[in-house]
Amino acid sequence: MHDYLIVGSGLYGAVCARLLTDAGHLVRVVERRSHIGGNVYTEEQEGIVVHSYGAHIFHCSNQEIWDFVNRFASFRPFVNRPVSISGGKLYSLPFNMFTFNQLWGVTSPDEARAIIEKERLVLDREPGNLEEQALSMVGKTIYDLLIRGYTKKQWQKDPKELPPWIIRRLPLRFTYDNNYFNDTYQGIPDGGYTKLIRGLLDGIQVETSVDFLTNRSELQAKARRVIYTGALDEFFGYDLGVLEYRGLRFEHDWFQSENVLGNAVINYGDEEVPYTRRIEHRHFSPTQSPVSIVSREYPANWRPGDIPFYPVNSPENEGLHRKYCERIAEYENYYIGGRLADYRYYDMHQVVGAAMKFVRSLAVR
Numbered sequence: 001m002h003d004y005l006i007v008g009s010g011l012y013g014a015v016c017a018r019l020l021t022d023a024g025h026l027v028r029v030v031e032r033r034s035h036i037g038g039n040v041y042t043e044e045q046e047g048i049v050v051h052s053y054g055a056h057i058f059h060c061s062n063q064e065i066w067d068f069v070n071r072f073a074s075f076r077p078f079v080n081r082p083v084s085i086s087g088g089k090l091y092s093l094p095f096n097m098f099t100f101n102q103l104w105g106v107t108s109p110d111e112a113r114a115i116i117e118k119e120r121l122v123l124d125r126e127p128g129n130l131e132e133q134a135l136s137m138v139g140k141t142i143y144d145l146l147i148r149g150y151t152k153k154q155w156q157k158d159p160k161e162l163p164p165w166i167i168r169r170l171p172l173r174f175t176y177d178n179n180y181f182n183d184t185y186q187g188i189p190d191g192g193y194t195k196l197i198r199g200l201l202d203g204i205q206v207e208t209s210v211d212f213l214t215n216r217s218e219l220q221a222k223a224r225r226v227i228y229t230g231a232l233d234e235f236f237g238y239d240l241g242v243l244e245y246r247g248l249r250f251e252h253d254w255f256q257s258e259n260v261l262g263n264a265v266i267n268y269g270d271e272e273v274p275y276t277r278r279i280e281h282r283h284f285s286p287t288q289s290p291v292s293i294v295s296r297e298y299p300a301n302w303r304p305g306d307i308p309f310y311p312v313n314s315p316e317n318e319g320l321h322r323k324y325c326e327r328i329a330e331y332e333n334y335y336i337g338g339r340l341a342d343y344r345y346y347d348m349h350q351v352v353g354a355a356m357k358f359v360r361s362l363a364v365r
Ligand SMILES: Cc1cc2nc3c(=O)[nH]c(=O)nc-3n(C[C@H](O)[C@H](O)[C@H](O)COP(=O)(O)OP(=O)(O)OC[C@H]3O[C@@H](n4cnc5c(N)ncnc54)[C@H](O)[C@@H]3O)c2cc1C
Pocket: 007, 008, 009, 010, 011, 012, 013, 030, 031, 032, 033, 037, 038, 039, 040, 053, 054, 055, 056, 057, 058, 059, 210, 211, 212, 213, 229, 230, 231, 248, 309, 310, 337, 338, 339, 340, 346, 347, 348, 349, 351
């Protein structure tokens, strides 16, 4: 009999497993995929650390979270400076003075502000769709070149048909600073995220290729408590409805070259280019490999059974998720957490912080 059965070996499950084990509990982890780590999984190919589910950069400003993850892997400093190729030209992201210079030739913040102010859509009401929201924040040039095509591809819908909440805030930086994140710490685990997850799960019973939902009664009978990090609608057989996600598909190209893109991440703003991003993995973690692996990231419609990537947090889906939460709250000795069960887009540091908070809360129950 285990004290805790943890369903899912993603970052949330792995951090809970480590903390509970360190607190003296007997923990078992089951994972339906054939590997540990969930979406942060990385795999070494030809000496290159490949981010199998898309580019992952750890960033945070919380000392406790940073110190915690550094116990299990040494982090190599990495600053994310993505660029966008749109209309055959290259633009710096996030929108900053480099971008404004590339767009309009301006060199001072005042000149850039004046242009955006002139171009901005002024409404006497709240923006009614994503296009209006973006136009009212950044104006026509940036919207047309760097937002419209990318968004249309990502959501497979015209931005006029998308709700404004999708672009809650668009960072505009009036400094020459193209560091994508504002956080104090930023890096990538040396050897990849799988090494970090392996460190977290060290000495803990972990079984991969085991689906909790198909072996539920047998598995839960052997544990005092269950921590479930999967999707709640799936847990209940979707009986109240399906929580929507956006999917992704990756295609990997191999090159006999040590530098193909010149950067780790390149966004593609043009609608005609079917993928949204290309990632050259060797730029995340230096390598001596003579080859390079470049992944193309394609947006995909998601159906139950596919790997869910981005939750569609519309008011309808939020309401449905609340109903599932109410139902699972009635299950004794069941706890939920992580991006799937919470139906939230969480960055990795948020997942680590949430797992720490959750395990602490158990101590006071
Ligand atoms: C494309 C992309 C890029 C990202 N980039 C970044 C980034 O740069 N920086 C950053 O901080 N964050 C990034 N993130 C977010 C990051 O991926 C998440 O914060 C993190 O993976 C969430 O971990 P989790 O444990 O909550 O979920 P998951 O990684 O999804 O883990 C849940 C696990 O549970 C397993 N599971 C589910 N149901 C069952 C079941 N019935 N039985 C057994 N196992 C089950 C799943 O297989 C999975 O392994 C990105 C996300 C995406 C989609």
